[in-house]
Amino acid sequence: MAGPRICVTLHSYGGxxxxxxMTREEVLKDISEIDGVEAIELIANMHFSEWPNPRxxxxxxxxxxxxxxGLKVGCYSEYMDTEILAFRSATLDEQVEMIQECIARAHLxxxxxxxxxxxxxxxDDFMRxxxxxxxxxxxxxxxxxxxxxxxLERIVPTCEEYGVRVCxxxxxxxxxxxxxxxxxHVDKKWIGLCPDFSTWATKQPAYSGWGWGTLxxxxxxxxxxxxxxxxxLSFDExxxxxxxxxxxxxxxxxxxxxxxxxxxxxxxxxVVDYDCRKTTRSAVALIKKYL
Numbered sequence: 001m002a003g004p005r006i007c008v009t010l011h012s013y014g015g016x017x018x019x020x021x022m023t024r025e026e027v028l029k030d031i032s033e034i035d036g037v038e039a040i041e042l043i044a045n046m047h048f049s050e051w052p053n054p055r056x057x058x059x060x061x062x063x064x065x066x067x068x069x070g071l072k073v074g075c076y077s078e079y080m081d082t083e084i085l086a087f088r089s090a091t092l093d094e095q096v097e098m099i100q101e102c103i104a105r106a107h108l109x110x111x112x113x114x115x116x117x118x119x120x121x122x123x124d125d126f127m128r129x130x131x132x133x134x135x136x137x138x139x140x141x142x143x144x145x146x147x148x149x150x151x152l153e154r155i156v157p158t159c160e161e162y163g164v165r166v167c168x169x170x171x172x173x174x175x176x177x178x179x180x181x182x183x184x185h186v187d188k189k190w191i192g193l194c195p196d197f198s199t200w201a202t203k204q205p206a207y208s209g210w211g212w213g214t215l216x217x218x219x220x221x222x223x224x225x226x227x228x229x230x231x232x233l234s235f236d237e238x239x240x241x242x243x244x245x246x247x248x249x250x251x252x253x254x255x256x257x258x259x260x261x262x263x264x265x266x267x268x269x270x271v272v273d274y275d276c277r278k279t280t281r282s283a284v285a286l287i288k289k290y291l
Contacts, residue, residue, distance in 0.1 A: 004253050006287055007039035007074035007261040009229070010047050012280040015269030017047070025065060030277055032069035034284055039074030040066065041115075041227075041263045044105065045081075052081065063109055074261040075194075075227045076106035077115040092151050099166065100158045107162040113226045113260070114166045115194045149185050159190040166191055167226040172198035176217040183224045195221050196229040196265075203243040215248050222256045232283050233268040239286060250290035262287055 008031045016022035022030070024047060031040055042062075048054040066073060080098050082090040090098065099116065106114040159166060170179050170193055179193055200218060201211035230250075232241040240246065253262065264283040269276055 002257075002259045004228075004250075004258050004260065004262050004291060005039070005074070006037050006284060006291075007041055007072075007263050008034065008037050008280060008284065009041035009043070009075075009077075009263045009265045011041075011043055012264060012266040012283065013276045014046075014267075015274055015276045024062070028062075028065055028069055028071070031280075032071055034281055036288055037071075037264075037284060039072040039261055041075040041077060041261070042073065042109070043077040043079070045079045059105075059108055067110075073106075073109045073111040075113045075115050075263060076102075076109050076111035078102045078105070079117055096151055096154050099155050103155065103158050103162050103164045103166065106164045112164055114164050115169055115227055116166065117169050117171070149182075152186055152191055156187050156190050165189075165226045167194040168192075169194045169196055169229070170199050170213075170221070171196040171229075172201060172211050174199065175212045176221055180217070180220055180224075188224060192226040193221055193224045194227045194229060195225055197231040197241075197244045197246070197249060198229075200245060200249060201243045202245055211244075215245075215252065218249060219252050219256065222253060222258050225258065225260065227260055228253065228258070228262045229265045230262050230283065230287055231265045231267060232286065233266075233270075234272075235279070235282050235286070239282060239289070241286065246286050247290050250287060254291060 010017070010024070010027055013022065013027045013030075017024065017027060028040065031037060044054070045051050048058060050058060063073075080095065080102075082095060082098075084090065102114055102116060106112075155166065168179070170176060176195075176199060183193065195218065199211045200213045200215070230246070232244060232246075234242065236242045250262070264280060264287055266274075266276065266279045266283045268274055268279060
């Protein structure tokens with residue numbers, strides 16, 4: 001079985017893109033020059049300047065550039081805009097339509113994996129969990145919601161039509177056990193997970209929440225995982241991420257024969273003005289060290 005492959009998320013270059021020190025074209029070219037990287041992950045809401053209404057010609061431009069650079073789109077990501085209206089949240093029917101549109105856009109970019117941050121949920125899911133903004137508290141109710149699971153069944157025909165699998169991100173401070181239970185009730189061919197290494201942080205990172213996960217939880221998540229975010233926030237003098245156990249996590253993916261992409265995601269630029277070209281290469285080097 002093929003082993004893990006490496007891609008780089010454009011999110012790693014946020015410290016260059018947001019202040020416009022680099023263009024998207026320059027970032028893509030820089031990624032193409034990193035040894036061992038064969039694909040990119042892009043987040044449409046962040047990386048298309050015309051969002052939420054990017055022009056088709058813009059999409060074609062970036063797709064051609066990515067292909068010309070010898071890269072692939074290993075994962076297409078979106079954040080669902082469920083709070084567009086000031087007076088109410090998006091209904092479940094509207095969220096289904098949003099995900100269906102996301103699937104079509106992923107296909108347009110040549111990706112066969114779509115990452116969105118969380119499953120469809122109703123306002124009741126949030127209110128059971130406490131404050132509406134508290135994803136940590138609402139998490140168990142969102143993932144156990146029968147309504148949410150039935151809603152996901154409605155996107156499977158669109159997944160089949162476009163050949164795109166949908167995965168939901170497991171990011172600190174959510175508990176992996178919620179997601180493992182959630183996976184018992186969905187179509188695992190088309191619906192899966194995107195574990196983010198922040199969930200397995202062993203120390204309090206610079207800006208993220210604590211990890212809840214154990215290594216055994218991670219191993220149990222691997223068979224359901226379509227994509228993985230190798231989150232890192234800083235590096236010590238040995239090139240290791242001091243808050244996240246890269247060695248055991250990457251080794252677990254390798255031993256399980258995980259065939260998908262591991263996305264190098266350096267997010268330390270949130271708190272320190274790093275040169276993202278250098279830190280992205282450090283993130284890739286750390287993944288390669290354990291592959």
